Amino acid sequence: MFPGATADRSSAKYVVVGAPLDVSTSFQPGTRFGPDRVRRFAETYDDYDHRTDQFFSELDVHDAGDVRAWDDTPDYVEWLRGTLTDVVWDDAVPVTVGGEHTVSAAGVAAVDPDVFVCLDAHLDLRDDYDGNPWSHAAVTRRILDGWPGESDVPTVDGVVVLGARTGSPEEWERAAAADVTVVPPEAVSEWTPDFGDDTSVYLSVDIDAADPAFAPGTGTMEPFGLTPREMRDVVRAVAPYVRGFDVVEVNDRDDGQAAALAGKLLREFVFSHADQS
Incomplete structure (x- = not known):
């Protein structure tokens, strides 16, 4: 159990789902251990948040x-979509803990937001990777342009990728379209969401958005990344618009740095979202 997630399912406002x-x-596997590690390394965090004057255990998290x-x-993604759709239908916010980034496609399909915002080192805009359209390297493309062979899966109106610092020529070409905004690492601290009050957002945190000095336990490390504070500030700023959240790509190849950061960002999301409710 994620520490402090003590609410009953029937009364929950936030539902944590491991995926x-x-x-x-494509490089260092181990995301199968991500959900358990995020739960484990969140055990030391205090229940109380001084900034928002809230206790995590009182925010109806299950x-x-x-x-x-x-x-x-x-x-699997379709099955996960069904699980997360049940959460949405119960008027709760799905909070998914990955797992590889591909699981974000399920969360977005369940929530059906207007905009997909992600913290990510990579564009993930490939139509496929090594012939696989369901690769983690193609997840943002799936969210933006649809699932192969599926016509009833909702797509978003726009994507914002914060912290991206690498991609193929084809990905950069797709990123130049009007429905994609890429904010490089050096500009993230100055970025603020300018969504309308009625805009719904799905927020995804790929832990590799962080510089690997802070979160080495991830599949595809990419130097020159974000600091934990920069990622925290994005989560806080976007939280008021969010209908669904995930943190992904944590593996077991460090001493807990990536999992600790992921768990902290998950808590920051819940505290910030609940504070404006």
Whole structure:
């Protein structure tokens, strides 16, 4: 159980769902251990948040456990979508803990937001990676342009990628379109959301947005990244618009730095979202 997630499912305003998918990782696998590590390394955090004057355990957070993963990615993502849709239908906010970034496609399909905002070192705008359209390297493309062979899956009106610092020529070409905004690492501290009051957002935190000095436990490290404070500030700023949240790409290849950061950012989201409710 995520520490402090003590609410019953029936009364929950936030529902944590683990999604330990670890199929398409292209360098260092281990995201199957992500949900458990995030829970474990959040155990030391105080229940009380001085900034918002709230106790995490009083914010009606429920941990629904993990949706066990298998190796048929499209089938798993569809099943996960159903689980997260149930959370939405119960008027709660789904909070997914990955798992590889592919699981964000399920969260976005369940929430059906206007805009997808993600903290990420990579553009993830490939149409496929090594012939696989369900690779973690193609997830933002799936969210933006749709799922292969599926016509009933909602897509977003726009994408904002914060902290991206690498991509293929084709990805940069897709990123130049009007429905994509890329904010490089050096500009993230100056970025502020300018969404309308009625704009709904899904916020995804790929832990590799952080410089690997802060979060080495991830599949594809990319230097010259963000600081934890910069990521925290984005989460706080975007939280008022958010209908669904995830933190992904934590693995077991460090001493807990990535998991500790992921758990802290998850808490920052809940505190910030609840504070404006």
